[in-house]
Amino acid sequence: MAIKVLVVDDSSFFRRRVSEIVTKDAELEVIGTASNGAEAVKLAQQLKPQVITMDIEMPVMDGISAVREIMAKCPTPILMFSSLTHDGAKATLDALEAGALDFLPKRFEDIATNKDEAIALLQQRIKALGRRRVFRPILPRSVPPKPATTTASTTPTREMAQRPATRPSAPVTRASGKRYKLLLIGTSTGGPVALQRILTKLPANYPHPILLIQHMPAAFTPAFATRLNGLCAIEVKEAQNGDQLRAGCAYLAPGGMQMMLERGGSFGRIKIVAGSMDMNYKPCVDITFASASKLSGGETLAVVLTGMGADGREGARMLKNVGATIWAQDEASCVVYGMPQAVTAAGISSQSIALDDMAEAIIRESGRG
Known part of the structure; x- marks a missing residue:
C-alpha cells in the first residue's frame, strides 16, 4: 500500500512540483495539498496522511505553528522545506523542536548534483519517515545553568522530542x-x-x-x-x-x-x-x-x-x-x-x-x- 502524503506550500508551483515528484514513485501517493498552515492542520485531521511535507513561511499560519498544532492534534511525520540561510536554519531548528522529523533545502539544486539524484533523495526521505510511528512531543526537564565563565550565547529555547515507542529490554545498569x-x-x-x-x-x-x-x-x-x-x-x-x-x-x-x-x-x-x-x-x-x-x-x-x-x-x-x-x-x-x-x-x-x-x-x- 502506498504511503499517503500531504503537500503543504503557499506556492502553487512548488506544490505541483513536489506532488509530481512524489507521485513518480509507485510507493507514494499525494492525497491532498494545502496552501497555508491552517489548511494543513485541518487536512491532516481529515485525511490522516502518513507524511506531510511542510513549507516554513506561509500566510494565515506559518509552518512552525502548523507543526505544533498537528503534533498536538494528530501526530504525523513531517518533512520541512527550508532555505539555506541563517534565518532558514533557525526556523528549521524551531520546526524540529516543535516535532518535525526531517528537513531538506527548498531549492532542489541544493539537495544534489543533478535532478534525478534530488528526486530520488526526496522520495527516499518521505518513504523513510512514512515507515515510522510518531508520538506526541514532550517538554524537556529543566536544564542547569551554564557556568558564568562561558562567553557564548545562552539564550534558551524549548526542547521538543519524540517519545520512544518502547523502553529497551536490557538498559545499561553498570x-x-x-x-x-x-x-x-x-x-x-x-x-x-x-x-x-x-x-x-x-x-x-x-x-x-x-x-x-x-x-x-x-x-x-x-x-x-x-x-x-x-x-x-x-x-x-x-x-x-x-x-x-x-x-x-x-x-x-x-x-x-x-x-x-x-x-x-x-x-x-x-x-x-x-x-x-x-x-x-x-x-x-x-x-x-x-x-x-x-x-x-x-x-x-x-x-x-x-x-x-x-x-x-x-x-x-x-x-x-x-x-x-x-x-x-x-x-x-x-x-x-x-x-x-x-x-x-x-x-x-x-x-x-x-x-x-x-x-x-x-x-x-x-x-x-
Missing part, C-alpha cells in the same frame, strides 16, 4: 570501569533533537571532549551549535581548524567540511579539511571516527544515533579494532533506524540503548554516574 579520553557521537536524520536530548543532560564537569558529527548543511551548523550551547551545561561550539580539545566541551563538525583529529595539547587538536567532491556526507561520521581511531584508540566511547544509510559503520569498525567501545541507539527510539542498524547488524556495537537512557549511560560509563 559501568564497565574502562578509562576514556574522548566521546564521539555521529548522527543524521532525527539527530538534532536526539543530540539535544543527550547533551542537555550532561554535567558541566563532564570529563572528556566530545566530537559531534551531524549531517547538516554549512548554513545550519553555526546556528545549531549556538542553540545547543544555550541549552547545555557543557560548552558547545562549531569546530574550527586548530581547536585544542578541552574536557567538557562539545565540538560540532562544520557543514560542508570534514572534521579530523591530530596530535596536540592534552587531548588532541581538531583539523578541518574541505570535503572531497565524491563524498556523500560532509561532514562524514566515518572520517571522524577513523581519524579518532589513530589518535585516541581504545580510550574512546563512540555512539551512533538515528540516521539514514550506514555512515559510521566503517569508522566504528576501525575504532573497535583498536579497542574502543561502540554503542548504538535502539530501533524503537530512532526516527530512522539506518546508521545504528548498520553498526549493530555488523556486530560492531556492544549496546543498543534507548535515546532516553543514552545520556545516563554515557555519564555512568564516563565515571560521572
Whole structure:
C-alpha cells in the first residue's frame, strides 16, 4: 500500500512540483495539498496522511505553528522545506523542536548534483519517515545553568522530542570501569533533537571532549551549535581548524567540511579539511571516527544515533579494532533506524540503548554516574 502524503506550500508551483515528484514513485501517493498552515492542520485531521511535507513561511499560519498544532492534534511525520540561510536554519531548528522529523533545502539544486539524484533523495526521505510511528512531543526537564565563565550565547529555547515507542529490554545498569579520553557521537536524520536530548543532560564537569558529527548543511551548523550551547551545561561550539580539545566541551563538525583529529595539547587538536567532491556526507561520521581511531584508540566511547544509510559503520569498525567501545541507539527510539542498524547488524556495537537512557549511560560509563 502506498504511503499517503500531504503537500503543504503557499506556492502553487512548488506544490505541483513536489506532488509530481512524489507521485513518480509507485510507493507514494499525494492525497491532498494545502496552501497555508491552517489548511494543513485541518487536512491532516481529515485525511490522516502518513507524511506531510511542510513549507516554513506561509500566510494565515506559518509552518512552525502548523507543526505544533498537528503534533498536538494528530501526530504525523513531517518533512520541512527550508532555505539555506541563517534565518532558514533557525526556523528549521524551531520546526524540529516543535516535532518535525526531517528537513531538506527548498531549492532542489541544493539537495544534489543533478535532478534525478534530488528526486530520488526526496522520495527516499518521505518513504523513510512514512515507515515510522510518531508520538506526541514532550517538554524537556529543566536544564542547569551554564557556568558564568562561558562567553557564548545562552539564550534558551524549548526542547521538543519524540517519545520512544518502547523502553529497551536490557538498559545499561553498570559501568564497565574502562578509562576514556574522548566521546564521539555521529548522527543524521532525527539527530538534532536526539543530540539535544543527550547533551542537555550532561554535567558541566563532564570529563572528556566530545566530537559531534551531524549531517547538516554549512548554513545550519553555526546556528545549531549556538542553540545547543544555550541549552547545555557543557560548552558547545562549531569546530574550527586548530581547536585544542578541552574536557567538557562539545565540538560540532562544520557543514560542508570534514572534521579530523591530530596530535596536540592534552587531548588532541581538531583539523578541518574541505570535503572531497565524491563524498556523500560532509561532514562524514566515518572520517571522524577513523581519524579518532589513530589518535585516541581504545580510550574512546563512540555512539551512533538515528540516521539514514550506514555512515559510521566503517569508522566504528576501525575504532573497535583498536579497542574502543561502540554503542548504538535502539530501533524503537530512532526516527530512522539506518546508521545504528548498520553498526549493530555488523556486530560492531556492544549496546543498543534507548535515546532516553543514552545520556545516563554515557555519564555512568564516563565515571560521572
